[in-house]
Amino acid sequence: MEELQRALSSRGLTVSTLPEKGRCLFTTRDFRPGEVIISEKPYVCAPNKSGDGVEWRCDGCFGTTNLKRCSTCQVAWYCGSNCQKEEWKLHRLECDALSKLDKDKRKSVTPSIRLMLRLYLRRKFEAERVIPATAMENYKLVEALVSHMSDIEEKQLVLYAQMANLVNLILQLPDINIKEIAENFSKLACNAHTICDSELRPLGTGLFPVISIINHSCLPNSVLVFEGRSAVVRAVQHIRKDSEVLISYIETAGSTMTRQKALKEQYLFTCNCLRCIKLGQSDDIQESAILEGYQCKNVGCDGFLLRDSDNIGFICQLCGLVRSKEEIKAIASEIKSWTDKALTSSSSQSILLHFVHGVAGLEGSTGILQTDHSSIRKLIEFDPCTAGVYPGFHPLLGLQYYTCGKLEWLLGDTENAVKSLTKAVDILRITHGTTTPFMKELFMKLDEARAEASYKLSSKEDE
Numbered sequence: 001m002e003e004l005q006r007a008l009s010s011r012g013l014t015v016s017t018l019p020e021k022g023r024c025l026f027t028t029r030d031f032r033p034g035e036v037i038i039s040e041k042p043y044v045c046a047p048n049k050s051g052d053g054v055e056w057r058c059d060g061c062f063g064t065t066n067l068k069r070c071s072t073c074q075v076a077w078y079c080g081s082n083c084q085k086e087e088w089k090l091h092r093l094e095c096d097a098l099s100k101l102d103k104d105k106r107k108s109v110t111p112s113i114r115l116m117l118r119l120y121l122r123r124k125f126e127a128e129r130v131i132p133a134t135a136m137e138n139y140k141l142v143e144a145l146v147s148h149m150s151d152i153e154e155k156q157l158v159l160y161a162q163m164a165n166l167v168n169l170i171l172q173l174p175d176i177n178i179k180e181i182a183e184n185f186s187k188l189a190c191n192a193h194t195i196c197d198s199e200l201r202p203l204g205t206g207l208f209p210v211i212s213i214i215n216h217s218c219l220p221n222s223v224l225v226f227e228g229r230s231a232v233v234r235a236v237q238h239i240r241k242d243s244e245v246l247i248s249y250i251e252t253a254g255s256t257m258t259r260q261k262a263l264k265e266q267y268l269f270t271c272n273c274l275r276c277i278k279l280g281q282s283d284d285i286q287e288s289a290i291l292e293g294y295q296c297k298n299v300g301c302d303g304f305l306l307r308d309s310d311n312i313g314f315i316c317q318l319c320g321l322v323r324s325k326e327e328i329k330a331i332a333s334e335i336k337s338w339t340d341k342a343l344t345s346s347s348s349q350s351i352l353l354h355f356v357h358g359v360a361g362l363e364g365s366t367g368i369l370q371t372d373h374s375s376i377r378k379l380i381e382f383d384p385c386t387a388g389v390y391p392g393f394h395p396l397l398g399l400q401y402y403t404c405g406k407l408e409w410l411l412g413d414t415e416n417a418v419k420s421l422t423k424a425v426d427i428l429r430i431t432h433g434t435t436t437p438f439m440k441e442l443f444m445k446l447d448e449a450r451a452e453a454s455y456k457l458s459s460k461e462d463e
């Protein structure tokens with residue numbers, strides 16, 4: 001801990017403890033918006049299944065192209081020899097262990113199981129000094145993570161025990177016990193982070209034991225993004241010396257009830273941040289209607305359906321009509337599939353067709369107002385910043401302006417495209433920095449849109 005404190009103090013940070021939160025990360029100097037507070041490589045990480053037709057991602061870069069399966073274990077995938085070489089140190093023993101499994105057992109090796117296998121292999125390598133332990137990277141930091149073992153439900157404990165058995169069976173290391181592995185699964189559940197690309201699409205899961213000291217707020221002063229597999233926390237506002245660094249663990253564009261439920265279920269605490277305690281009951285109903293309201297299907301009724309407190313379905317706040325959860329889920333998934341098609345289409349006409357279809361679904365069937373890119377226009381009109389849903393600089397907001405700008409450009413509305421892309425740049429340079437390939441592409445798009453807009457303007461003046 002002393003070593004960690006020393007390493008953090010050179011970065012203007014310190015770890016303190018608060019009775020209601022446990023460990024917290026505090027600043028010992030001011031940080032300006034956009035400044036990197038801390039960055040960390042994953043102690044261990046594993047790719048997710050990709051879900052877009054290709055089952056796996058490369059173990060090294062999490063990419064999905066040119067993948068070849070490890071011929072020995074048949075579990076790991078690589079996009080080329082560079083990634084394979086980089087990963088070999090950790091994969092060598094994992095590969096040995098996995099290749100002894102029968103085909104059926106190999107199928108149960110999920111990303112969570114692989115993360116745990118790698119955690120124990122990393123611990124072994126550290127003990128044998130194959131991988132050096134440093135102030136910011138050592139197994140002691142994993143031991144210090146909260147596990148909430150005494151708060152989790154019996155059913156969950158049984159699941160962790162089954163997963164721990166599988167890990168034990170695969171590794172067969174002499175010095176691990178099942179109870180400890182089960183506790184580590186519980187630690188992963190409330191400490192691991194989903195590694196996303198610049199557009200916040202999930203790629204994998206990683207454990208970042210120092211960044212895991214950062215607590216949650218629904219009105220955070222910082223944001224966690226990823227550059228490759230590394231986690232980067234940036235200030236999204238001016239953070240004064242002696243302030244707690246806070247990020248959001250969840251999607252903040254949800255009602256207080258939804259946010260509290262998500263935090264309780266996964267992280268086992270009740271959030272008392274300013275946004276959670278500020279809202280009275282009536283405000284929360286209004287906030288819920290804006291963020292999660294489903295339009296009533298009764299002809300002539302302008303009411304919004306909200307999740308009822310027993311969580312059976314959705315009830316109209318005006319006429320009392322109830323729609324089942326299943327009905328709402330089916331409509332939401334149909335809209336999502338249209339808008340996904342819109343965002344992956346290559347021709348502008350196809351993008352528009354799918355987008356319009358998606359928005360028509362949004363307006364006609366349910367009026368869902370959520371923060372995927374599909375509902376962009378509605379979200380932007382609703383102005384989530386002023387509604388207090390996002391802090392001034394939030395990656396999702398920047399990405400929504402980016403998508404909006406691209407769509408406006410495709411529609412030939414270059415003037416508005418420039419406005420939207422400028423807003424995207426203003427936000428994303430704070431949350432994402434300025435040097436990543438994603439940001440360079442955005443800067444280039446904005447320059448091109450500006451050039452096109454001024455060409456159009458000068459052509460008009462010449463007429």
Ligand SMILES: C[S@@+](CC[C@H](N)C(=O)[O-])C[C@H]1O[C@@H](n2cnc3c(N)ncnc32)[C@H](O)[C@@H]1O
Pocket residue numbers: 020021022023024144145146148190191212213214215216217267268269270271272273
């Ligand atoms: C990723 S850890 C954060 C660091 C943790 N405080 C520690 O002592 O290691 C997540 C856990 O911290 C606690 N936590 C995070 N944010 C909190 C908050 N706003 N209020 C209360 N507890 C919080 C919860 O116990 C949660 O499960």
